[in-house]
Amino acid sequence: MISFRLQFSDEEVASLFRRHGLTLTEVTFKQHIPVYHNKTDEEQITTLCVVNPHNRKAIPVSIAFERVMLSLRQQLFLDEIDKLTVLNALK
16 A cells, blocks of 8 residues: 655635535544543543534544545545656656
């Protein structure tokens, strides 16, 4: 397997969803973090979320963006590459 890493800023990711008319909102989640041995502590984390228009549930933008990119990876990276692009990259 070959891995390729792309990085996007939070604003770039948020603008993708805004351009397509989706609602973004900040949501506070409770997360349990290990403290020591079998003890966990509860911590509140506020993160930007996309509101799913189908069921109105909030999905963190990082997870929603990853789902979009994974569903498009074949089309984005493999289908639309022509031979000239490949040959020029090998120069």
